[in-house]
Amino acid sequence: MSAERATNQPSVVREGAVTHVLLWTGFPLLGAAAGWVLSLVPGWLGLLPGWAAALPLLPGPEQIDALAGLTGPVLTTALVVAGVAAGGVLALLSYNDMVAVEVDTEGVRITRPGKRSEFGRDRVAAVFLDGKDLVVLGPDTAELARERTDHGAGRLRAAFEAHGYRWCDADPHRDAFQRWVDGMPGLEQHAQAVLRARRTALEAKDTDDGAELRAELARLGVVVREEGHRQYWRPVPRGGAQDG
Template sequence: MSRAEQATNRPTVVRDGAVAHVLLWTCFPLLGAAAGWVLSMVPGWLAALPEWVHALPMVPGREQVDLLAGLDGPVLTAVLSAVGLGAGALLALLSYGDMVVVEVGDGGVRITRGGKGPEIGRDRVGTVFLDGKDLVVLGPDTAEAARERTDHGAGRLRAAFEAHGYRWRDGDPHADEFQRWVDGMPGLEQHAQAVLRARRTALESGDADDCAELRGELARLGVVVREEGKRQYWRPVRRGAVGEG
């Protein structure tokens, strides 16, 4: 096997670059330290904190706050700046749980967030495209095999998929098949209608996790759904389809 063939067989990974990590570990800690410094210049605010604030996770209790409130000058500034620095570093660490990594190989695709995500076998990948900021993988039957929000650029993603022979499109090839959902409209069974009603409620309340879970339930019913604002649009899965040429 030639080096070129070996390079092709090796998975292509699209992830956040070094610049993103540097910014993450620079901006959050510095902003936290700056916030601590600013707060140290405002007298009396620590003692005025309501009781419910002390019950929040990672917030010092009343005794610790009273101790800090008794400090002043450079000591208080140093303490609050250090606390802000630590809080910023913690936020930077937690941000890794929201990072998306796309691994594209000859045998399949894996899209993970915070290290978690299923692997999609090559036989389950028909067409790949970006829907706004959502990376969408359609199966050969036009059902959604995966949908994940990402900040990775279209150029990097397209190059990764095309390097391994996957079909990339600049937009949803089935966009004209969607129709706006109206409660009780014909063409949908009652179960799907009920799920769409529940998903409408989740959209109105901003419950992203519930929306994603109900999207999966609709997929099992053979329905692909997308939204524009609070409006839902749907299309049926093409059973027996083999994808686009």
Template sequence: MSVSTTGTRTVVRAGVGTRLFVWGLFPVLGAGAGVLLSLAPGWATRLPDWVHALPMMPGAEQIALLAGLQGVVLTSILAAVGLAAGLLLALTAHGEMVAVEVSPRGAVLTSSERREEYAREDIGAVFVDGHDLVLLDTRTAELGRWRTDHPERRLREAFVAHGHPWNEGDPYADEFRRWADGMPELDGHAQSLLRSRRTALKEKDAEDAAELREELAAVGILVREEGHRQYWRRARPCVEGTKGEHGNENGFLSVDGGDTDQGGAHGTR
């Protein structure tokens, strides 16, 4: 991991060593797995389901043809398939690497497929939730959620150094309630989204679960899960008659701990 700091900004990103490790290790492991697989008797019937799901994996007919091969030809083909799988995994891992740039003006988070800027006046709280860096806005709604493997200590130092409201965990964790289908506090639309998300969690469809989390956030419902159990809370309501973060008349409640104290972090509520 690499951390660079100037007088006005701090950037936390994966270092050159990490990138070389990913691009060097995964392809080698993939090719090695292909070689070992070619030496195992009856290998074609022992492939786990996740291997069949890989994009570059041959179909059932092609695997049946490969099963009839032997020796160097089989080893070379399976090594090439393993190498391709390793390259794909490396490409995926590289795409998920996130650079976090923090300054007194706000934060910029960037990956190979996404870039988001967050103005300092819009940020009400920052914390790490598992492997996710989470930013809440000034009415406690989710402003951004990014999967990152950067050490929490490095992220804390970056945000605290530039006066951002860092928290040790979700400051509103005690407001989450377990969701039960049909509970009267939620309308039909939110219930439908939570039911769909429950299905996605059971089917281990992380992409669909993440999209449904965003749809719930758009209607002011924040959600988290423990296994298949979902917990929810509402974002703070707007305060009428005061200016909001974008200069309109829909203001927001301020979040406790909006200024960084001398200790550099706020405790969990």
């Protein structure tokens, strides 16, 4: 197969089979081991965190109270089974954080459970990793997408460069950001209010609200990033300024 034909094939970056095997063996085995150890500890019921009873597929408060009356091999078996179930729940929840990235000459598709973003080739000006966030920039320097991923920079870079996309080792507009201070000039009141709300979300570690408020700022022509609870912003140039 020629190099030209090879680059016409989509490049897909996703978790491999090894990851799935590790999830569905590692978590249940760790849960089983935790259940066995717990059964050997006197007063084990008091060691359970309050949120454990709220996990799906696991015993509720009444069942946990019933377990407290068990002893010996019956208790050990019950706790090991509960641990395996807990491991299975954690493995299943891990899929919510899995992101698949598909790249070809037509465009870019980023998929996670319940969400899919797609951008045509002419809409993608640059791509880079910001920490663990995959960021796609448009020709006007606005962020088209920002998705948390555990994929390595090498795999992602190879996928994008194979189809002629511009991959950057860092944000090409990092120097344009300035730290946000409440009431500072250069921002309209609506954007100031959204940044205040987002500061509260960051302090509360509410990632969903933070992402929603980021999208609202994008609609206002403001790109935002954070370091801890500190927010930094830059405007999207009016008139479609090209990526520098």
